[in-house]
Amino acid sequence: MEILNKTSKGKQRNLWKGVDWDKYQVHVTISSINSEEIDDKVIYMDDIEKRKEDYGICGECNEPGTGAFWCQHCNAKRFKENFKNWTSGNKDIDELIQHSQLNAVYCLKCLKWIPYEKFQNVTYITREGFGKIYSAELPEGYIGYWDIENQKWYRYTIKSYLQIYFRNIASCYGITQDPNTKDYMMVLYYCENGNLRNFYLNKSDNNIKLYRLSRIANGLLSIHNAEKVHKDFHSGNILHGGPMYISDLGMCQPANNKEKSDKKEAVYGVLPYMAPEVLHGYQYTKAADIYSFGIIMNEYLSEEIPFNDIPHDHILAVKICKGLRPKISEHIPKFLVDLIMKCWDAKAENRPSAKELYQILKIWEETEFDDDEIYSQMINYEKIREIKFKNRSNENKSESIKTHPQAIYTSRLLNFKNLPEPVNSSDLSSFQVISDDEPSVSANLSKYNHQYFLYL
Secondary structure (H helix, E strand, O other), rough: OOOEEEEOOOOOOOOOOOOOOOOOOOOOOOOOOOOOOOOOOOOEEHHHHHHHHHHHEEEOOOOEOOOOEEEHHHHHHHHHHHHHHHOOOOOOHHHHHHHHHOOOOOOOHHHOOOOOHHHHEEEEEEEEEOOEEEEEEEEEEEEEEEOOOOOEEEEOOOOOOOOEOOOOOOEEEEEOOOOOOOOOOEEEOOOOOEEEEHHHOOOOOOHHHHHHOOOOOOHHHHHOOOOEEEOOOOHHHHEOOOOOOEOOOHHHOOOOOHHOOOOOOOOOOHHHHHOOOHHHHHOOOOOHHHHHHHHHHHHHOOOOOOOOOOOHHHHHHHHHHHOOOOOOOOOOOOOOOOHHHOOOOHHHOOOHHHHHHHHHHHHOOOOOOOHHHHHHHHHHHHHHHHHHHHHHOOOOOHHHHOOOOOOOOOOOEEOOOOOOOOOOOOOOOOOOOOOOHHHHHHHHHHHHHHHHOOOO
């Protein structure tokens, strides 16, 4: 059957479909990967029928899209024709940007060279572990899709972050250069609420913590679906700008990197979030990211910064390998406590996968108001944390948050020697005690197992 892709006036039509983000990814994955952790949201480049079903077809070449409102083949030609009209002045950066444009399967997969003078209201924000951060406005916006009917790029106006270090961060819109310092800067979406820690300390987000946790888990699943590991996963690298974004993939690498499996790598990161086996010297795996998620999950629910009252030194690294974990607040629902403790188990094989993590959090989020047990625990949790938040709001924030001068929450080299083999601590005094007369959290988990393994 011939597809009618022209209007009555002879113009080509947009034939894209709106993407069901809960059912499919917003872009294809280039090649198939054999992994039990890959979920059904992933669409592969060679799966023509799924591409057509999810994205629709290109109104120019009649081929299925490669992402939401995107045809990789047609857009690559447009980008290539424009290569002669710009340069960063640096051959390597030009080649990086050009490669991203030629291979982009979706708008957020391509970089752009953005002349610095196009930014407005550039404002210094802070310095992080590897560079400075500024905010700025870009009236021109970033490319969203090719408007076939009007034959031009449709752009979204943005406020952005400018970061003065070249690292591979998700949803990077482009690269620019400070004309004064000559530093190259990455351009990201501006998240007005800052990172996760800044958000939970300064905002009250009643009744949607399960939702936010499932979104973070979904972001981690996307990284693992691509057969990557984050390697620097902590609350400072989760941004809130409406949705929750996992950022700062500067140390991201292929999972199970064969080339480095026999070599001891230098360990970089934030000590409280680092898996004990990584501290000990074992290779970084997906399970190490899951450990970090457990620390983040407890921090977000407890609204307490992990190990903020002690030095982040060799002694703490030894204790973490021996089973020390951050305290779990007594008011955290027991079904969540169980999941936290599974994530930070000393044995990596006992931790859930990112797929399992996302599925169970998604189920809890969706059944929260229908399940009396989950609902009552969450209501009690919200009442207690709301009182806690109000008390914090009435205090001087600089006085209410006290950290040890040697507690360091920016990524750095963690060069600790002679650490013991990781074990689970037999001393559970730092954890929430579940009394024998109350139903265990494992029972709560098993209650949903039939849904848990069927949810796709």
